[in-house]
Every structure is written in C-alpha cells, then in structure tokens.
Amino acid sequence: MIVGEITKSGPFTHGTNTVQRTMFTVLLALLPATFFDLYLFGWPAIFLFGVTIGSCVLAEALMLALAGRPLAKTLSDGSAILTGWLLAMTLPPWAPWWTGALGAVFAIPLAKHAFGGLGQNLFNPAMVARVALLVSFPVVMTAWIEPHPLFSANAPSFAAALDITFGNGLPDGVTAATALGYVKTELSRGIPVFQSLSEYGRNTDLSYTPDLMDLAAGYKSGSLGETSALLILLGGLFLIRRRIITWHIPATMLGTLFLLGTLFNLLDPARFAPGYVHILSGAAVLGAFFIATDYVTSPVSLKGQVIFGFGVGCLTWVIRTFAGYPEGVAFAVLLMNSLTPIIDQYTRPRLFGRTRKGEPLPLKGD
C-alpha cells in the first residue's frame, strides 16, 4: 500500500453506504422469490440451496485464508453468499448436492479468485459456474421437475427429499420440460410454436395452459429463479428504488428481448415464440435485474449499460431461437461480460470543461 494507515486528508465524513449493505440489500430483494420457489419445490430444493451457499462461503473462506486476507471482515461483505444464492437459483431444484458444491468450485476459486478476488473478475461467477455445469453435465442440469409444493399431496417426504439430493437422485416420472425447452423440442419435430405452447400445459400434466398470468406468477417447472417472474420483478424494482441498480440494464435487456420476440413472432408465429413468452419464461427477469446488473462485470457508465443490456437481450434471443440450448441468458451475460472493458473504454463520459475528444473546450471566437 502506498497510502498511510490514517487519513490525513479529507473527506473526514463518510456516507452510510457499505459493500456489506449493498450485498445484503440484494439478498433482501431476492427473498420473496426465493421463499416462493423453495415452497414450490420443497425439501430437495431447500437442501440444494443450503449446500450451494454453504459451499460458496466455504470456498471463499479457503481462498481468503490462502491469500492471507482478513477472514472475518472480508467474508462478512456477503459477496460469496450472493454468488451462491444466485447460482442456487439457476440450478434445477432437485439436482444432486454435488452440482451445488462443484458449482461453488467453478464460481469462487476459478471465476473469482483466479482473477484477483472481489471486484477483479471479468465474468459473473454464478454464470460461469452454471454454464460450466451445464456443459459438463447436460442431463443433470436439464432435469427440470414440475412443482411439488411443500405440504402438498405430491411433495416428497423429508427422507425422500434427502434421498433425492444426497442419495439416488430423481425418482421416475417427475421431470417436466420448461416452456422454452418444450417449445424447442417440439419445433425440432415440426410442431409449430403456437401449437406446442398451447399444448405445453397438458403434456406436462399441469392443469393449466401457459397464459400470461401463469408464466408470470411462476407455477411452472424450471430453476428456482426461472419460475416467478413477478416476484423477481418486485425484487428488481426494490433494488432500483433503493438505488442499488439503475433501470438501464434491465429495461434495455428485457425491452430488446421483447421487441425481437414480438417482431419475429408476428412475421412467423410457427417458428418464433412471442415476446411475452421470452420475457416471462426462463431466467430473463432474474438475469435482467440480478445477474446482468452485477457491478463488477457490467459497464460503469449509463451509456455503456444501455449497450450492455441491448447486447444481452439480443444474444439471449438469438441463442434461445437458433442455438442448441433452449435458454441463453447465462451465455448472453458471459459473452457481454467479455465486452465490458471495451464498452467502458468507448463510453467514457465527456469531462467537465472538455470536448468529447478530451480536448479543453474551445472559446468563442478562438
């Protein structure tokens, strides 16, 4: 360090904002959706959630100890909890425990500390972990199940849940495609999108058709964070209200996704899913408010954030529509993460008293 231990120069007063407060506000914003989703998928989801966060905190502690940094002060910033939380929300809720543990290894030591720790990583750690798991274990990572709400008739018992998470894995006949996955599979068999969408509910033994409200409210299969778009949106608006994030990334990302979806759906409803399905299914809303807005891996300037959000929106739609994976938010975010430094470079604000090119402002008559 080049600066002395005590502050000799101002400011001698400090605002109340801290890293810890920021992180915990984000966690608070995630709480409603998390509670709802844990209720929806029951004990196995709760176990996996605990394992994932626990592993991330443990991994963080190990890395900090190795780096010789102050453990208590740095751990309590809450960043590892948030990474674990977000990762858990993108996993299939009944996935085995080791997905969470392995995900933590991808997220914390590799994606975060290999780059220098908090604030230094180029890629969003939770998304690196999710993509690494998805590519390595495609079957486990796409084994979505239909909702089994806690205390309902078809909810697994505590013992059965232990067996699902820590033992033999999924019982037969519980998996169900997500809306995007189902549409994609059916499309590859030649079934038009509008038909598969209206069949989606019946084919998965859920007694509803995926209309707007159902998709939004979240009684459907998917990862924890994919289910309730409304509750996630609520949390996101809370973050904007608390000035933790600005509207720029979420609005441009969701707006781009919606416009592209709607436009192509109007052109060819048989091939392209409508815009609202894109917004309300998959991890679009979670990604827009909680993942693409990660401070560390997104641009600083508001203009840069608009470009970033637009890019994530475009790439998400392209990947969902044309690539092999039904869901593309994680890939889109990671791709745009790699562009963040260059976006920052080209969206430097005009300085006070200078032109856009950085020259001192010219004087009239000069």
Added chain:
Amino acid sequence: MAALHSFIPQPPSNALPRLWTFHGGIHVPDEKSLSNAQAIEPAPLPARLVIPLQQHIGAPARVLVQVGDRVLKGQMIAEPSGFISAPVHASSSGRIIAIEPHPIPHPSGLSALCAVIETDGEDVWAELPPPLTDYPQRYPHDIRERIRWAGVVGMGGASFPTSVKLDPGADRPIHTLIINGVECEPYITCDDRLMRERAGHILAGVRIMHHLLGVERVLIGIEDNKPEAIARMRLALAETDLHACTQVVPIPTLYPSGGEKQLIRILTGREVPSGGLPAQLGIVCQNIGTAAAVADAVLEGRPLISRIVTVTGRAIAAPRNLEVRIGTPVSELIAHCGGYLEPPHKLICGGPMMGFALTHLETPITKPTNCVLALTEAESPDPGPALACIRCGRCAEVCPAKLLPQQLYWHARAKDLDRVQDYNLFDCIECGCCAQVCPSHIPLVQYYRYAKTEVWAREQEKRKSEQARARHAARQARLERQEQEKQARLRKQKEAVKSPQ
C-alpha cells in the same frame, strides 16, 4: 388593450437568471446549526503571533524586518517579490522575536518561514494610507495598487492575489462578476455570519470590484440553506446603486456548488475549459470575504490582518465565529471557545470534505483559513481498512468533474502515471465526493494526491535531465569548437613555417 396587457404575465425587471446544474455532487449533513447562530466576536490578542511569510499562491514575499525590530499593527513585514505575489502585515504591535520555520496550515504538515511577534498588548496601529473613498474618480491602477498593498488574497481557500485577478487585461473584457457566498462545506459558517452582519461592507467591496472590472452584471450566489444571509444581502443591495445590475441568487444546496467552476456553471451555464481560467469566458469569481477585505483596503486603508474563522465541531465546548488576527495559534482559539468537551478524534483545518488534519496545535491561522474543526469519534468514525472496489460506479455518479474515479484509482494504485493522466487526473478538484460515497471506504482522494505528486516529481526529473542533457550537449559543442580552433591555429602555424616570406 390595457386590460389585456394585464393578463400577460410580465417578467419582473430583475428576474433571477436561469439556474443550471453540474454533474454529480452530494448532499451531506450541513451541521451549520452548531455555529451559525453565533455572532462574530473578536478573538483575544494572543501573547505571540506566528505569521507565515507566504500565505498566497505565487512568488514568496521578501522579509522587511529583523529579529528585535518593533512593529506596529498593520505594518508591512514582508513585501511582494513579483507580479503574482502578496505582502504580509503585522496583525498587532510588538517585537519580532524570531524569523524561523514553523508548522503552517498545509496538508503536508511541513514547516515554513514565519515571523514570530511577541505582542505588547497595546495593539497600536501603524500609520495607514488614506481612505480612497473617491475611488471612482481615481485610476484603476491606483485602486489595484492599494488592494495589492493590503495583501488581499482569495479568502475562499485558493489565496490567489486579488489585485492580479482584478486585472484581467484590456484584451480580455470581463462582463460578469460572480460573488461566491455559497459556503457549501459542512460546518463552516464564517461567510454566512459575515453576510448576515456586514452585508453593506461586502457590497461596498463588490462595488469597488464592479468598478475595476467594468462588468455588466454581478451575481451573488448563496446556497438556499442560508435564508438569513440571502435576506440581509438583498436588503443591503436595495440600499446601494448596485441593485440595477446585481442580483442575489439563491442556489440549491448541493456540495460542491461553491467550487469556482461549479458555481460559474450553475449561474451562467458555461463550463470553464479544462486548464483554463474563468476570465477566458469573461467571468471573474470572488469570495464574500475577499469583497469585505477589498472594502477594508480601499475605503479604510486597512491591510488584511484578520479574518473570520469558524471554530466548531462537537468536541468544542462552545462553537463560535471569531474575528481572528492572522498568526493566532489554533490552540488560543480552542481555549477561547471553552476548550474540548471530549478529546477530539480529529482536528481539522477547513471543512470535513476538503480540509486537512492539523498536526500541531500551535499552527497559526492564515489568510485562507476559514475553519478549525474538532470532530468527535461519533462524528467522524474511522472507516476501517479499505475493502476491494466492487465497481459500483457511485464515485463516477457523484464526480462534479465527470471523471472516472474508479479507473483513476486503479491506475494510481498501479503507479501507472501515463494512464492517470490519460484519465485526466489533473481535472480532479479533490472535492472528496467520490471517497465520501465509496462503499468500500477507499481513500480515493489520497490516491489522487499521491499520483499528482508523483507526476509532478517525474516532470521535475524530466526537466532536470533535459537540462543536464542540454548542458552536456553544450559542453560537447564547446570542446569540439575549441578542438577545431586549436587545429586551425596549428594549421596556420605550420603554413606560416612552410612558406616564409
């Protein structure tokens, strides 16, 4: 027709100018109520006055006195040594007992040459020049010479010689004079009290500057958290002949609106070019306290030997606004304000945003010192060790220069001096907004100051090595020339030998 006319709203003849905004800025608890009800009162005459011989920006003043000399109040003890320079006067009568280095109010905490006066308690004035109450009939040069003689410098903190600022040159017409009564730093109330109590005197000074600069309009900017000062200034203005061209403009309370470039932007919408001067835009900016000092000098023939200082903070028993002789040690002021309620956690010269820690209690008050601030631990808790930057971007949001404080921090930390300049480090006004909002408590301003010092040091090195190179080249050329001359002489001699007449 007359009836119709009355329906059309007419702008008042003296409509306030449109206000503009600058980027960023922060709202900080202003803490002014600790001291803003305390009327200005004279500080007691200390037994010893320690008067720094350089209290201005520019060439140092030359000492005129010797140890053992008796000096009178208002007697010049150091004269300006260049155009951009200012004299220093004795602020009471007594005997010079030392001329030696002494700690001065400076962020570095270093010492500088000071004249130490042992006061005799009689406080006898030296013979003063006559008042120039008829200044409109006099040459501007004479008025400026008077202001220069009085040692008036910018009292808002910059301490640039005022006579120079009031002499922009014939090729650079000035149309607007801005009077800075913003006082945006928390805690400080000396300008507020000055405006409330001596509005007429301030305006008398404004009138002199208005006359010297020949401006079309005068804008007096005051933050709207000082309604009494605004009202007093408006009342006093109505009684002068300035009111046709002068306006008292309340501006929204937002730190750092009192920065010169920020205030110009707020009142006129214009941005001073980076590295440029307000005069290039036809604008001159002067502080409230400077206006009062100009009035003292011109209308009363009195040099600048005292100023108003706010002594405040929750560690001070009885916060006050004091009229303090230049050279009074800080310890005297604290004692006069009832001492400490509790040992101060931080003792600061200036405000909490841009002030600096006082390392020595005997540090004297100088011309730009506006506040002595003793903060308790509860008021200014140590933020603890800095955490990692999480790139939240709050610093960039609040930066009034629209810099990217985060990037500056990384490059300063990496000692990448080219990159910090590429990110325009020298546009930073060190207002402290970025560090105030940083959730990781990174002492950003300190990094910038460090980087600036390093850049200066490097440039000095470069200059030195260039000089050395030039010296070396000159020496080589000289040696070569001498060698050639020698050769030529030898040739001539040989030729003379070969061809005898």
